[in-house]
Amino acid sequence: MGPVRTCVGCRSTDRRSALLRIVVSTDGAGLPVLVVDEGRCMPGRGAWLHPEPRCLELAERRRAFPRALRHAGPLDLAAVEAHLGAP
Incomplete structure (x- = not known):
């Protein structure tokens, strides 16, 4: 099956290639x-997310990104929203 990761939005597990x-x-x-790591090779901690606006909304509502990325303070989601085509 390959490497498995957990989506920070819906908290379900999936293949790394699907997130x-x-x-x-x-x-x-x-x-x-926040930026989408297209090649999955940028330095630093990464958070995994299903490519669905619903999961992004859940992650934002739960404040999952700062916790998963161990970053204090606000984070701009504009690049991720643009990638997903979310409003």
């Missing part, structure tokens, strides 16, 4: 933002 890896990066102003 998106989300990491903390910085924008042009040096502020922390």
Whole structure:
């Protein structure tokens, strides 16, 4: 079956290849933002998410990203929302 990860939104497990890896990066102003790690090889901790707007909404409501990524403070979800086509 291959490596298995847990979605931070719905908390169900799935194959690593079926999930998106989300990491903390910085924008042009040096502020922390969440980005989708397309190649699954960016440095740092990663959080795994099903590529569905519903899972993103659940993760945001549960404040799962700061906890999973061990990051204090607010994180900008705009890049992840744009990747998923979420409103």
